[in-house]
Amino acid sequence: MGKKLFSAVVAGMTVLSTGIGAASSAEDEREFVKMPAMMQEHMLANMRDHLRAIDEILGYLANGDVDEAGKVAESRLGMSSLEAHGASHIAKFMPEGMAQAGTEMHRAASRFVITAQDAELAPGREAQHEVYRALQEVTSACNACHQGYRIR
Secondary structure, X not given: OOHHHHXXXXXXXXXXXXXXOOOOOOOOOOEEOOOOHHHHHHHHHHHHHHHXXXXXXXXXXXXXXXXXXXXXXXXXXXXXXXXXXXXXXXXXXXXXXXXXXXXXXXXXXXXXXXXXXXXXXXXXXXXXXXXXXXXXXXXXXXXXXXXXXXXX
């Protein structure tokens, strides 16, 4: 990945993780999802881990290590990570749209792994672009949820 693109992605993720530019809670029009404090903390810990996983994935991609990027994506974000994140316990508190956005993020992460593996077999600029498109599908699902819902 080019250094400019990598820097832009990291800057964007930093903005998302710090909440810069977010409306104050008085202006916040996102749907409030009520859940017990313990579940809020659990969900926030999961989302922070998701951000760390995306950062690690970007780092591996920047170093050309697609295999490690795929391992992180599947184990921490993909469909096989659901049990480790306690998804079934948290899902009980989510409105349907929020649950769908979460499921789409996990599915997109698993698709990313396949796309990244395929790119290793077909090296070149277009294959590299497909990898970044697939990763962008993951972050789009994150963004959709964060734009529509809040837990605090």
